[in-house]
Amino acid sequence: MLNINEDIVCGLLELLRYYLEKQEEDFGKFENPLFLFRDYTIWDCTCDPDVEEHGPNCEFLEPNFKYKPTNYELSWYKHIGRGMLANREISVEDFYRIINTCILSIGSPELIST
Numbered sequence: 001m002l003n004i005n006e007d008i009v010c011g012l013l014e015l016l017r018y019y020l021e022k023q024e025e026d027f028g029k030f031e032n033p034l035f036l037f038r039d040y041t042i043w044d045c046t047c048d049p050d051v052e053e054h055g056p057n058c059e060f061l062e063p064n065f066k067y068k069p070t071n072y073e074l075s076w077y078k079h080i081g082r083g084m085l086a087n088r089e090i091s092v093e094d095f096y097r098i099i100n101t102c103i104l105s106i107g108s109p110e111l112i113s114t
Contacts, residue, residue: 006081006084008092008095009074009081009084009095010080010081010084012095012096012099013065013074013080013081013099014080015099015103016037016099016102016103017037017039017080019103019106020037020106030106032105032106033068033105034067034068034069034101034102034105035065035066035067035068035098035102035105036062036063036065036066036068037064037065037102038062038064038065039064040064040076040077040078040079045058045059045060047060063075063087064076064080067098067101067102070098071087072086072087072088072090072098073086073087074086074087
């Protein structure tokens with residue numbers, strides 16, 4: 001469950017997605033040393049079919065967004081904002097800082113203001 005305004009979260013994630021699309025037209029998944037961002041996709045599970053649980057490296061379990069320095073993760077179903085879950089609560093200010101840092105890390109000089 002998100003503790004911050006879901007509309008703000010969705011807007012900021014869409015903004016980040018926009019900058020990623022400027023880098024690569026059909027990116028699907030982007031990862032750098034700072035963060036991971038992936039569109040919702042039905043990933044093929046590469047786990048052993050004889051084992052009921054997914055393995056630790058299964059892409060099926062990967063979040064849609066992960067900020068690596070703090071291990072903050074967000075997941076959603078099909079579209080940003082739908083059934084969104086976070087692994088922990090953070091403030092709106094912290095989320096703005098995370099998104100700004102991510103945008104800067106992909107070479108976009110523009111920052112968003114709080």
